[in-house]
Amino acid sequence: MSDPRRTSSKRVTLEEVARVAGVSRATASRVVNGVATVDATIRAAVQNAIDATGYVPNLAARSLVTRRADAIGLVLPEESRLAGDPFFETVIRGVMSVIGPSGVHLVLMTMDTNTRDQVVSDLRRGRLDGVILIHTDRDDPLPRQLIEANHPVVMSSRPLHPLPVTYVDVDQTAGGALAAQHLMSLRRNRIVTIAGPQHTSAGQDRHTGFLDAVADPDLPWTEGDFTRESGETSMVHLLRAHPGLDAVFAASDLMAQGAMTVLRATGRRVPQDVAVVGFDDSSAALACDPPLTTVRQPVADMAAEMARLLLARVADPDAPPTRVVFEPTLVVRGSA
Amino acid sequence: MSDPRRTSSKRVTLEEVARVAGVSRATASRVVNGVATVDATIRAAVQNAIDATGYVPNLAARSLVTRRADAIGLVLPEESRLAGDPFFETVIRGVMSVIGPSGVHLVLMTMDTNTRDQVVSDLRRGRLDGVILIHTDRDDPLPRQLIEANHPVVMSSRPLHPLPVTYVDVDQTAGGALAAQHLMSLRRNRIVTIAGPQHTSAGQDRHTGFLDAVADPDLPWTEGDFTRESGETSMVHLLRAHPGLDAVFAASDLMAQGAMTVLRATGRRVPQDVAVVGFDDSSAALACDPPLTTVRQPVADMAAEMARLLLARVADPDAPPTRVVFEPTLVVRGSA
Numbered sequence: 001m002s003d004p005r006r007t008s009s010k011r012v013t014l015e016e017v018a019r020v021a022g023v024s025r026a027t028a029s030r031v032v033n034g035v036a037t038v039d040a041t042i043r044a045a046v047q048n049a050i051d052a053t054g055y056v057p058n059l060a061a062r063s064l065v066t067r068r069a070d071a072i073g074l075v076l077p078e079e080s081r082l083a084g085d086p087f088f089e090t091v092i093r094g095v096m097s098v099i100g101p102s103g104v105h106l107v108l109m110t111m112d113t114n115t116r117d118q119v120v121s122d123l124r125r126g127r128l129d130g131v132i133l134i135h136t137d138r139d140d141p142l143p144r145q146l147i148e149a150n151h152p153v154v155m156s157s158r159p160l161h162p163l164p165v166t167y168v169d170v171d172q173t174a175g176g177a178l179a180a181q182h183l184m185s186l187r188r189n190r191i192v193t194i195a196g197p198q199h200t201s202a203g204q205d206r207h208t209g210f211l212d213a214v215a216d217p218d219l220p221w222t223e224g225d226f227t228r229e230s231g232e233t234s235m236v237h238l239l240r241a242h243p244g245l246d247a248v249f250a251a252s253d254l255m256a257q258g259a260m261t262v263l264r265a266t267g268r269r270v271p272q273d274v275a276v277v278g279f280d281d282s283s284a285a286l287a288c289d290p291p292l293t294t295v296r297q298p299v300a301d302m303a304a305e306m307a308r309l310l311l312a313r314v315a316d317p318d319a320p321p322t323r324v325v326f327e328p329t330l331v332v333r334g335s336a
Numbered sequence: 337m338s339d340p341r342r343t344s345s346k347r348v349t350l351e352e353v354a355r356v357a358g359v360s361r362a363t364a365s366r367v368v369n370g371v372a373t374v375d376a377t378i379r380a381a382v383q384n385a386i387d388a389t390g391y392v393p394n395l396a397a398r399s400l401v402t403r404r405a406d407a408i409g410l411v412l413p414e415e416s417r418l419a420g421d422p423f424f425e426t427v428i429r430g431v432m433s434v435i436g437p438s439g440v441h442l443v444l445m446t447m448d449t450n451t452r453d454q455v456v457s458d459l460r461r462g463r464l465d466g467v468i469l470i471h472t473d474r475d476d477p478l479p480r481q482l483i484e485a486n487h488p489v490v491m492s493s494r495p496l497h498p499l500p501v502t503y504v505d506v507d508q509t510a511g512g513a514l515a516a517q518h519l520m521s522l523r524r525n526r527i528v529t530i531a532g533p534q535h536t537s538a539g540q541d542r543h544t545g546f547l548d549a550v551a552d553p554d555l556p557w558t559e560g561d562f563t564r565e566s567g568e569t570s571m572v573h574l575l576r577a578h579p580g581l582d583a584v585f586a587a588s589d590l591m592a593q594g595a596m597t598v599l600r601a602t603g604r605r606v607p608q609d610v611a612v613v614g615f616d617d618s619s620a621a622l623a624c625d626p627p628l629t630t631v632r633q634p635v636a637d638m639a640a641e642m643a644r645l646l647l648a649r650v651a652d653p654d655a656p657p658t659r660v661v662f663e664p665t666l667v668v669r670g671s672a
């Protein structure tokens with residue numbers, strides 16, 4: 001595996017680059033280290049000199065001084081849970097909006113085999129400065145493990161078990177209540193709901209908020225897993241038991257989309273026969289026909305906040321944990 | 337910015353960790369460096385010893401030896417072009433499926449301000465070993481710049497200007513022809529098409545393949561930018577000029593979805609009045625009602641191939657460029 005570029009670099013020093021570029025060593029160093037305030041002409045001269053000499057800067061040596069990787073991890077759920085869900089793309093964009101301009105690397109990971117070991121190992125070995133964890137399950141030991149080792153970590157939702165961790169969330173309970181109040185204001189009285197997974201705080205809290213606001217302990221419901229497929233299956237189930245239903249709250253836009261497909265396939269009109277409200281206000285809401293009335297959580301803003309909180313924790317790992325909770329809003333469109 | 341964990345680590349050596357764990361220095365080193373074949377009990381003992389001593393391994397020193405960042409960049413288009421397009425999520429999953437298990441970091445970037453400078457600087461400084469470029473525009477100087485500096489790079493489509501670069505693509509021309517042949521087999525003869533952006537090879541080649549197969553030089557068409565919104569605008573335009581049209585080929589699923597919304601809003605039934613064929617077979621195709629007939633490009637497989645090719649180039653940067661072209665397939669659903 002020959003690599004002339006890398007081999008030859010051993011002989012070129014920063015002094016030589018500076019000499020070829022006709023600048024001081026300090027200026028050459030600033031260009032090499034990506035300092036943003038260097039004049040464009042000088043930057044170009046130094047970069048030409050780097051090309052001409054084949055210089056490769058000694059980044060590893062720099063890391064020995066700062067002890068920072070200048071890289072943070074964004075840990076998404078298992079790969080199989082990402083497909084077709086616009087939520088994660090929005091999270092990535094929100095985090096990128098903060099991390100990108102900072103020059104820090106955003107390292108993407110999914111919670112698959114070995115990921116937990118790799119995250120721990122990368123933090124220990126200084127390959128990552130901190131991690132953002134998206135949607136860990138109730139029984140995942142990773143958050144506690146990272147916090148006990150004092151690694152900078154930010155979570156995307158309230159942990160189901162109490163944990164001294166920094167997290168960002170939306171007021172899920174209030175969001176569920178918004179959906180209920182809207183359906184009741186439309187005088188719907190044969191309401192059903194497709195809840196999210198009850199082993200997540202989002203699934204639990206949206207459901208509790210909805211039920212408390214409707215105040216009907218016998219309200220029919222099923223549990224989905226936030227996917228379109230589970231919305232379809234749940235809707236088939238609920239229609240079989242309650243063919244006269246006139247309103248559905250689905251705890252995610254994708255489940256609402258699946259429910260609407262089944263409603264239409266059984267000859268029901270949305271919203272005339274059955275009103276449908278979703279949760280998220282993702283791109284799936286606009287892809288519905290009619291467009292979906294839904295509870296909006298500002299996912300991109302929440303993700304940007306996670307990134308800011310993590311950078312702050314990396315700068316000061318001993319700061320006490322913070323919690324930031326966003327307010328949901330109801331977006332009324334055609335479906336209810 | 338106090339950080340006791342990092343400060344105290346300066347005094348702890350690997351020898352001390354090994355002593356506390358009751359293993360040899362070599363074994364402790366293997367655990368610290370993430371070697372997969374260490375027995376789980378021994379690994380746990382060493383990790384306990386690391387926790388107890390506050391040891392932080394000297395990753396930077398290791399990098400001085402290997403001269404590898406063990407990190408590759410995935411450069412997506414500008415952030416504004418990602419929203420609501422399932423293509424990029426599929427690309428990320430495909431690349432992750434190869435990179436994730438390898439222990440190499442996948443660093444995500446979008447082609448926004450400073451990204452070109454950062455990519456060049458990261459490759460020069462050894463913070464990245466190579467990059468995958470997704471959908472660069474015709475006039476983007478970055479691909480040529482990276483190739484001339486002999487940095488490992490893989491592109492996601494044929495460059496419009498000839499360039500000695502490794503790329504993965506689908507046979508876009510053949511895909512356009514598949515769509516045309518299907519609409520002709522349905523005996524549609526008032527066909528129109530919404531092309532993709534003509535400054536991209538995908539937009540050009542799908543259009544050329546479609547036109548050549550239809551063999552009608554006067555076939556009405558407009559140019560969209562692959563988004564749902566541009567599909568809506570284009571459809572409004574085409575319907576105004578050609579109200580009797582009976583078939584549409586849209587060069588992306590999102591544009592087909594936008595077109596279908598407009599067709600329905602003007603009282604036209606799909607497929608009875610107007611047959612619609614898309615391109616991609618993304619999750620948007622299944623969200624259409626009726627589900628979209630479309631030309632499938634195996635995006636996840638293509639992205640995985642890009643990752644494999646890039647890892648190979650990192651291992652051997654002087655290997656000649658390779659091109660891998662996948663075959664498209666027609667997926668027939670309800671819309672045509």
